[in-house]
Amino acid sequence: MNGSVQARLDEFIRHKGLRRTAQREVIVKAVFSKDEHFSAEELFERVRMTCANTSRATVYRTLGLLVEAGLLREIDLGDDQTTYDPNFLDKPTHNHLVCIDCGRVVEFEDAQLGELTACVTQRLGFKPIRQALKIEATCEQLRNHGRCPNLIAARLSGKRLRKKR
Amino acid sequence: MNGSVQARLDEFIRHKGLRRTAQREVIVKAVFSKDEHFSAEELFERVRMTCANTSRATVYRTLGLLVEAGLLREIDLGDDQTTYDPNFLDKPTHNHLVCIDCGRVVEFEDAQLGELTACVTQRLGFKPIRQALKIEATCEQLRNHGRCPNLIAARLSGKRLRKKR
DNA sequence: GTTATTGCAAATGATTTGCACAAGG
DNA sequence: CCTTGTGCAAATCATTTGCAATAAC
Numbered sequence: 001m002n003g004s005v006q007a008r009l010d011e012f013i014r015h016k017g018l019r020r021t022a023q024r025e026v027i028v029k030a031v032f033s034k035d036e037h038f039s040a041e042e043l044f045e046r047v048r049m050t051c052a053n054t055s056r057a058t059v060y061r062t063l064g065l066l067v068e069a070g071l072l073r074e075i076d077l078g079d080d081q082t083t084y085d086p087n088f089l090d091k092p093t094h095n096h097l098v099c100i101d102c103g104r105v106v107e108f109e110d111a112q113l114g115e116l117t118a119c120v121t122q123r124l125g126f127k128p129i130r131q132a133l134k135i136e137a138t139c140e141q142l143r144n145h146g147r148c149p150n151l152i153a154a155r156l157s158g159k160r161l162r163k164k165r
Numbered sequence: 166m167n168g169s170v171q172a173r174l175d176e177f178i179r180h181k182g183l184r185r186t187a188q189r190e191v192i193v194k195a196v197f198s199k200d201e202h203f204s205a206e207e208l209f210e211r212v213r214m215t216c217a218n219t220s221r222a223t224v225y226r227t228l229g230l231l232v233e234a235g236l237l238r239e240i241d242l243g244d245d246q247t248t249y250d251p252n253f254l255d256k257p258t259h260n261h262l263v264c265i266d267c268g269r270v271v272e273f274e275d276a277q278l279g280e281l282t283a284c285v286t287q288r289l290g291f292k293p294i295r296q297a298l299k300i301e302a303t304c305e306q307l308r309n310h311g312r313c314p315n316l317i318a319a320r321l322s323g324k325r326l327r328k329k330r
Numbered sequence: 331g332t333t334a335t336t337g338c339a340a341a342t343g344a345t346t347t348g349c350a351c352a353a354g355g
Numbered sequence: 356c357c358t359t360g361t362g363c364a365a366a367t368c369a370t371t372t373g374c375a376a377t378a379a380c
Contacts, residue, residue: 204344247344
């Protein structure tokens with residue numbers, strides 16, 4: 001899959017008359033090396049481990065490029081920084097549940113949901129392009145027991161804790 | 166309705182051992198005088214028309230208070246500033262469609278949607294607290310004719326244009 | 331050789347905060 | 356009075372941008 005991403009980015013780059021660079025390659029690898037959500041700063045740190053000479057500015061610029069190319073999506077988790085989600089290539093229509101207790105993010109897909117929003121959108125006179133559902137919820141495990149080690153969530157993908165300023 | 170908001174805020178203020186002030190009253194009036202979405206800056210300007218001596222800081226602080234009291238909701242419209250939505254008292258479960266062409270925001274309610282997300286949430290082992298669905302779409306009118314004076318949208322509420330930086 | 335790209339540091343812009351003064355209860 | 360609220364200006368902090376140097380093609 002990683003390879004396919006590179007290919008699709010190359011295509012995009014060629015199409016727009018842009019250029020392949022070492023930095024972009026490193027950054028793309030870092031972005032798609034995990035299925036975790038991340039912030040620009042976190043990505044910057046991850047990139048720095050591999051390639052010491054890559055600037056924050058280039059990370060930001062490349063993120064913009066990936067989003068424009070449709071390979072990466074910005075999502076809103078309710079905090080002050082933009083979160084990036086690399087999983088839309090695999091699951092183009094997934095949505096997010098955020099645990100208010102621990103901040104864990106659970107991705108889920110639901111076919112009915114897509115149909116429903118398509119319906120609503122057309123009824124209003126529009127053509128649906130994309131949708132984002134964010135559910136905020138509390139963890140049942142936490143209420144019943146002490147902690148929030150939600151097993152289901154652990155099995156699913158996104159599981160990053162986030163701090164509000 | 167405006168009166169009821171003041172009453173609910175007073176209750177909240179008393180409960181928390183806070184104080185009623187002229188500024189808070191002015192700001193609350195400005196917030197709930199229209200059903201339009203707004204940014205902190207826009208509200209600040211609106212408040213300034215009535216009451217010249219109210220600072221931006223107080224506007225921000227009061228917005229925080231209203232959100233905490235559950236009278237006002239922050240929503241994400243995809244731009245860089247927080248948008249506030251005063252319509253959740255009347256329509257506690259409404260969601261938003263954003264027209265990509267013109268930035269217009271249309272509010273809509275859908276009972277099925279609520280049931281569906283409640284279902285999904287429980288299936289994942291959580292207790293739903295709140296949800297936010299944002300649909301991004303293009304205007305059919307625009308594609309067929311020249312402009313985007315979508316009649317349906319005009320009839321519904323939120324209709325503020327927003328600028329990306 | 332052109333033209334896009336990068337790194338750096340400075341700029342931006344929304345939001346927050348420290349503090350001395352004002353005002354609610 | 357005692358504590359919370361306010362205005363002001365300065366501080367934050369994520370993100371963007373101008374620019375000279377560097378590297379694709």
